[in-house]
Each structure stands twice: as C-alpha cells, then as structure tokens.
Amino acid sequence: MFLYEQDLPVPSAKSNVLRFLDVARRFPGRTAGAPPFTAVRDLSFEVNESEFVSIVGPSGCGKSTLLNMIAGLDHPSEGTVSLHGVEVVGPNSSVGFMLQKDLLLPWRTVLHNVEFGLEARNMEPGARRERALKELKRCRITGFADRFPYQISGGQRQRAALARTLAIDPDVVLLDEPFSALDAQTKIVLQKSFAGTIANAGLTTLLITHDLSEAVAMSDRILVMSDGPGRIVDEIEVGLPDRDNPIARLATPRASEIVKHLFHALHIDNRLDA
C-alpha cells in the first residue's frame, strides 16, 4: 500500500531469511470424493534478517497453517517455502516455535522445560543446564526455575515457553498468538519484554496475532491475509522507531493511523461472523 510512502524506511539490503514462493496448501475433503479444501493459496512473501513481521487476518484464513509449513510440520501442496535459500522439507533446528498454549510439560520444572528443546541434540547435561539458566535469565523468570508449570501464572508460563523457544538458538522465531490468552496488563508487560528480548537477540520473527495494535506495536512490517482461501491482500511498512518499546510506539499518531487502516483492510466493521 502507498498510504505511508513518505515514511517508508530505506529498503534494507539484508538478505532474506524466509521466503514463500507461490505457496498453496490444500487439505483433503472431509468425505471421500469431496473436493479438497484450500486453506491458503498464492502466498508469496519474504522476511529479511532481523526483521519482525506480523501476520493478521480473519480466523481460519490459514495463519497457523503457514507457520506449520515454516516449522516443517506441514508441507505446501504447491510452491516452496525456503529458509536461508534452502527449501524446508522437515523440522529444522534453526526455527523456534511458540503457540498460544504454552505447551510446557507439566511433569517438568520450568528449568527442565527450557532444557527440553536442547535434549534433541547431543549436548552434555551440564552445558545444557547452563544454557537453559542463561535463557531463563534473559526471559526474566530465573526465580521460578524449580517450579512446576501449575505453580506459576499464565504470563510466567509464556515467558518460560519463550525461554524454551530461544534456548535452541534459533535464527527464526515463529509466534502464533502467544499473548492472546493473557489478561490486558500481563499482555502489555510481556509484549514489552518479548520485544526487548527479540530486538536484543536480533532474531528474525514472524508473529501471528488477532490484535491489531499488537501487530503495530511490535513489528517492522505487517502482512494482511484475506478470508479463506487465505492470500496476502495488503502489506504495511510500520516505519516506527523503538521496536523494543511497544508502549511508546503505540502512543504515536502514526500507530493509530495504521490500526485504523488495518481495521478497514480486514473489513472488521462489516463482518458478521467471527
């Protein structure tokens, strides 16, 4: 879109880390003989190194499907998904993955949960623990290392989940509505905390969210997806400074302008079904 052309940042010369090329994903029809269901189609976009991109779109438009294809848990029916120029054919240890559900293992302490991802590798237990402790510190939940998931709050659980995601040293972090189950205050605190952590680590990030101001507050660029079959129908360069400070960003007039634009792009005002 050209609305904000005047403040577009200089296109970065950085290499793109993630690339979708004409990707479509179809699921088999519910009954034998039924036509296949197209979840997403004609998806083409790129995410550059250290860029923070958000994807917004109506429920069921295929956002989670898109993330699954990056994580190597699902495969496109058409087109290619590539990471660092290499086609994704299966799970890849340079991708960190985090969902709305914290998915902490209830039988493990927070510390052991953070170690979980590292256990897929042949890593010495001492080094693994040290790595996990470092990550807990970075995500500010060191005090809860020895607690079990049922003994900590929802916000702390999401912090622990982020620590686990970052512990494997991913280059790309995929966040599927990580804040949507949290109350408004915890959400803001965590957004700030996540934004800081991710900006400091220079991670390439893809965030899926339903919250338009969250998308504006946290990202460099926003992709808008249409109702199913999902396609990208709009792309917005946020062009705001202070990516590590979402609260300050939201206070700017430009932020509210973008939110308003997104609101219209998604036809939220005249949509009846959720």
Add this chain to the structure above:
Amino acid sequence: MSNEADTTTRTRLPLRVFSARAVWQSGTSAPAASLALAVLVLIAWQYLPPMFGVPKYIIPRVSDLWNEMIRMWLQENLLRHFISTASMSILGFVLGGLLGAVAGYALGLLPTWEKVLSPYILALQIAPKVAFAPLFILWFGYNAWPKLIVTVLVVFFPILVNVLQAMRIMDRDLINLARAYNMSKTKIFLKVMLPYSMPNLLAGLRIGATLAVIGITVGELVGGEIGLGYLISFGQGQANTSMVFDAIGLLTVIGVIMYWAVTSVENRILHYLPRAVGAQRSP
C-alpha cells in the same frame, strides 16, 4: 492417610484444589472416627449375633475368628498359604501390568492395528475372564499356571484400555512441538508420550491391583492345594465358617496393601498434577 501431608505441602495451589471434600476432611478427627467405627463394629459383631440367636456356623463371633486364625497359623500352615496368594497376586499383577502397558503403547503407536483389533479388545474386555479358570485347569493341570494366567488376563485389560485412552487423547501440539525440535521418534515417546500417559497408566494399575487378588482367588478356588482361596474352599467343605471369614479378611488385606502401594507410587510420580490430590481418592 497421606492426604493431610499433601494439603500442607500444596498451599500454593489454585483454589479449586480445595474441594468440598478436602474441606470436609480438614479436621484431624477423620482417622480417629474411622478407628472408633471399627471398634464399634467389632463389638457389635461379637455380641449382637448371639443376642439374636444367630448360630456360630452362620456368623462366627470375633473371638472365634481370632481363635481360628491362631489355629490356622499353628496347624494349617497359614503363612505358607498367605505368602503363596500374596506372591502370586503380585506376580500376576506385575506381568499383567507389563503386558497391558506394552500392548497399550504398541496399539497407541499403531492406529491401524488398533482399529483392526478394537472389536476383539472390547469383547475380551467384557468377557468375564475369571470364568476361564476351569478351562485353563483343563489345559495346564493343577499347578500355578491357571491362576497366574487368569490374573494376568484380568489385570491386562484395564491397563491396556487406560494406556490406549491416553495415547488417543494425546495433545497433538505437544508432539508437534517435539517434532519441531527435531526430536527422534524414540525420544518423543520417552520424553512426551510416556510421561503424558502416566496418569492413565497409574489409574489402570490401581484398578489392576485390586483385580489381581480376585483373579488369584478364583484360580485357587477352582483348583489347587495352596493359597487363601484354597483355604476358603477347604473351610467350606469342613463347614468351618470362621476359616472362610478369616481367609476373606486376609485376601482383603493383600488387596488393600497392593492398592495402597500403587497409590503411594502414584502420588509420588504424579506430584506435578494438582488434581492428583482428588484423583487418588477415587476407587
């Protein structure tokens, strides 16, 4: 029992853990009341039947039961019978539990096989396994095998079904998370599926522990020359009601101890589940 200890160590739990039941039992008087009730029942047992003219061979008095117990100990080699039944119950329980768990995980990992076998599993689960005991005696003779096989069968199914259930309701996202970390299938099984199914496995074992004693007892009743079940049928032949009562009492003791052992292992393993506090009380 151990519930009081649990409530004190779990003070940080969310509120819902403190169910009405827990509040009800919060006083320290519960064990004392149980004990008082036991004493009351024993006294009533000793004095009420004679008062109503019930003969000893229908309901022996508590003192008769006690005397018979001592006589059995001295003359009938009670210890040998007790140990036989207890060890066979434990053996049958362990074997049935192992087989049930292995079969449950195997079928859980092989959904096609599960679909093919599920009608038969259901049929066998419903079939009264103890009724097979005479058949096994025909096949294997009067030795330890028939009762052991009956017990293994009886224990096998609840554990199989419970494990299978856990494998079916497994959180797919959890498995996907492990896959996204590039974890091997073996590691996913050991680190996610196995612990995830632990509450179900232990619930199955809890049921199995009580069923094991039933299986062994039926086996001993039908044939054999050893065990508390044998003493019951022997006592019946002698019209020795006290002997039957005593043997039943001892069988119950074995069952209770096995149940208690599984429950305490369960509480230790499932300490991370707040609901284990409530779950351990269901039969």
